[in-house]
Amino acid sequence: MKLTIRDLSFYYGSHTILDNVSMEVPEGSLTAVTGPSGEGKSTLLSIVNRLWSADEGARAEGSAKARFAHGEVDLLSPGLNLPSLRRKAAMVFQAPTPLPFTIFKNASLPLSFAGIKNKDEVRRLVERALTRAGLWEEVKDRLHTPATHLSGGQQQRLALARALVTEPEILLLDEPTSALDPQSRDHIEAQLLALKGHCTILLVSHSEAQVARLADRVYRLTGGQLALCTESRATP
Numbered sequence: 476m477k478l479t480i481r482d483l484s485f486y487y488g489s490h491t492i493l494d495n496v497s498m499e500v501p502e503g504s505l506t507a508v509t510g511p512s513g514e515g516k517s518t519l520l521s522i523v524n525r526l527w528s529a530d531e532g533a534r535a536e537g538s539a540k541a542r543f544a545h546g547e548v549d550l551l552s553p554g555l556n557l558p559s560l561r562r563k564a565a566m567v568f569q570a571p572t573p574l575p576f577t578i579f580k581n582a583s584l585p586l587s588f589a590g591i592k593n594k595d596e597v598r599r600l601v602e603r604a605l606t607r608a609g610l611w612e613e614v615k616d617r618l619h620t621p622a623t624h625l626s627g628g629q630q631q632r633l634a635l636a637r638a639l640v641t642e643p644e645i646l647l648l649d650e651p652t653s654a655l656d657p658q659s660r661d662h663i664e665a666q667l668l669a670l671k672g673h674c675t676i677l678l679v680s681h682s683e684a685q686v687a688r689l690a691d692r693v694y695r696l697t698g699g700q701l702a703l704c705t706e707s708r709a710t711p
């Protein structure tokens with residue numbers, strides 16, 4: 476398993492968000508978490524890249540482990556190297572958020588944070604990420620124009636490229652198509668299906684139809700409880 480969560484409880488102050496939940500995410504799968512609004516789906520994603528650590532009053536108990544290429548990581552360990560974790564478990568949020576820079580700089584920023592400065596290497600990794608996000612052909616001749624000039628669907632694929640540029644082992648997707656028109660959504664979904672196997676994908680989605688189209692394994696989160704609903708296809 477790429478991710479193994481066991482008997483995990485999560486609290487914001489005295490408010491219990493996750494109540495003793497367990498989950499297994501197979502390597503190379505696309506595993507979806509669905510359920511009503513406000514039940515803790517984003518919180519569950521934040522366990523994996525430790526985004527919750529920044530929130531005052533947030534507390535986790537139990538066990539959450541990821542098996543990366545270099546070995547197993549305890550995702551709740553206080554001493555975890557967060558920049559390193561976030562390169563291996565990268566996140567795409569609901570609304571595309573290009574920074575006020577060029578397309579190239581938006582896609583390459585995580586590389587400069589990771590200390591990768593060799594120009595040829597940066598260019599190669601950016602091209603690969605934009606290709607995997609299904610955006611390369613549309614932007615290759617205007618890489619040095621502002622990212623804010625891209626359409627919403629292109630901006631979301633750029634956000635996907637930015638997450639992919641450090642070649643993460645786990646991709647965390649929080650409602651990545653909910654702000655998009657059907658055509659842009661279809662475009663992203665096609666890229667996600669192509670990405671399976673290259674990395675393990677954990678997708679939060681409200682859309683039962685989307686989950687049915689994409690997921691190998693589906694969990695439903697409600698009332699703080701997480702239930703395995705389906706393993707719709709042969710899990711890799």
Ligand SMILES: Nc1ncnc2c1ncn2[C@@H]1O[C@H](COP(=O)(O)OP(=O)(O)OP(=O)(O)O)[C@@H](O)[C@H]1O
Pocket residue numbers: 487492511512513514515516517518519530
């Ligand atoms: N930083 C925080 N401090 C306190 N409470 C929070 C914080 N972040 C989220 N919550 C609360 O935790 C609960 C779960 O939120 P979360 O965003 O994980 O739900 P969700 O299922 O992803 O919702 P949605 O589908 O609407 O995005 C909500 O009641 C929310 O108000």
